[in-house]
Amino acid sequence: MSADFHPSVVPSPTTHVVRQVASSPTTPMFSPLYRQIKELMLSALGAGEWAPGMAIPSESELAARFGVSQGTVRKAIDEMAAEHLLVRRQGKGTFVESHNDPRSNYRFLHLRPDDGKARQKRSIPLSCKLQPADRVTAAALRLAPGESVLALERLLSFDDEVVVFDQMFLRADIFGELTLDVLQQEDRSLYSLFERRFGVRMIRAEERLRAVAAERRVAKLLKVEETSPLTLVERVTYTYGDQPVEWRRGFYATDRYHYYNELS
């Protein structure tokens, strides 16, 4: 029983969690029990012990395992559910979120048709090759410049109307085995594929948007006039432990579509 609580993810049933005592005055951090439980559960998720889409143990079981009350486990799960790491389904259990699930498929795509009608999305891969990271890419993925990344280009269509051109850069140490062939077989979202094939779940992303004039190649791909205005969306995507694994540059044709965002 240590004050710096960090045992194995599934400790013996008799293991009890102990709150740390009087941390040094210079480090004012104090971590409540439920956060320590949350850390344990995050480790389990990061280690892939609980796979996307699967049910995690019940609250009472976890409470017994960790040697805390159900309410404490509950609070840990509450936070993780708020962060879309887990989803609770009353009467059934608590599940690991998955981009594979229709409920959260294309969850990170904020592009919407102006008329609000649903569209069939389709990803059309164009290229997929290994290359050294340029400075910007390396910085975004926290790599050394020149380290290998997987560069991927694709179009996204809504009901066969091409709306987005994406250039993506993925950590090669994780996604290096990906090929154009595999991408062409795929009919679901890329993040869904990444989960199933590489066990990497995208949990958070930062996007930066600006308006740009279409360059020749992009204009041609999106079937718009050269120099016509496009929305440039730059995205860094993170997996467990805030590790950046994808850097993406997307050109959105926002004439009949728009980027939707809800503020609160």
Added chain:
Amino acid sequence: MSADFHPSVVPSPTTHVVRQVASSPTTPMFSPLYRQIKELMLSALGAGEWAPGMAIPSESELAARFGVSQGTVRKAIDEMAAEHLLVRRQGKGTFVESHNDPRSNYRFLHLRPDDGKARQKRSIPLSCKLQPADRVTAAALRLAPGESVLALERLLSFDDEVVVFDQMFLRADIFGELTLDVLQQEDRSLYSLFERRFGVRMIRAEERLRAVAAERRVAKLLKVEETSPLTLVERVTYTYGDQPVEWRRGFYATDRYHYYNELS
């Protein structure tokens, strides 16, 4: 004690909340106690009984008033804090959020300088006049076409560099008294002014972004070339009870600035 619980906001100390029994099968709605408490508290906020920036009664006091346990009040407050309606400050109390507070000033402005350095924001009002709502404005504000709205134009500068041109349309029944004079005196955010002067708190907004080519007038105001790409941000802003009170069209010069968004 009614099943359709909706008494005054601050009932007598002995008032007890009662869960409704077996609602009709066609209406499957079931509202837990803490949500009923939340509704009561929302009424108090909407009615202005608890003003922005002020402390609300303590959890134990509210529990006594509503005749429920502290934990139930707590859960109601938790939800409202998550929605940025209230802020908890340990050891001090729970407060009504306010755009007036430096911590949430310009909370809805997602524009950021590319270099990340802080900038001094300044609003430069251009015009302010009553006019009949056009179709789009009326729809956004849920008014009949032709009803009166207050039209307002302004520039936003970051360290004296003009970056945004905004056209806003406000419900005249609420904001009709606003004048250019008042706007020119103001040195804080508009939403802060609206709170202080009209008691209307903006709590939620929907934004739709697209790229457009700058028209002559806008280009001139933002000091960019005509037809150069701008980010058009359309926003509907809501106050308590999901009532839309503002419809806004903003042109953002996103060459050295970008629209930032975090996905999860």
Added chain:
DNA sequence: CAGTGGTCTAGACCACACT
């Protein structure tokens, strides 16, 4: 110091899904 929010517990009971 007193008062506020924050954590944790143990136990009872409700709503929901499946079998």
Added chain:
DNA sequence: GTGTGGTCTAGACCACTGA
């Protein structure tokens, strides 16, 4: 019916703020 999450309670104690 059984098992899951969801609600509610009452009480103890901790952490933080400010007088």
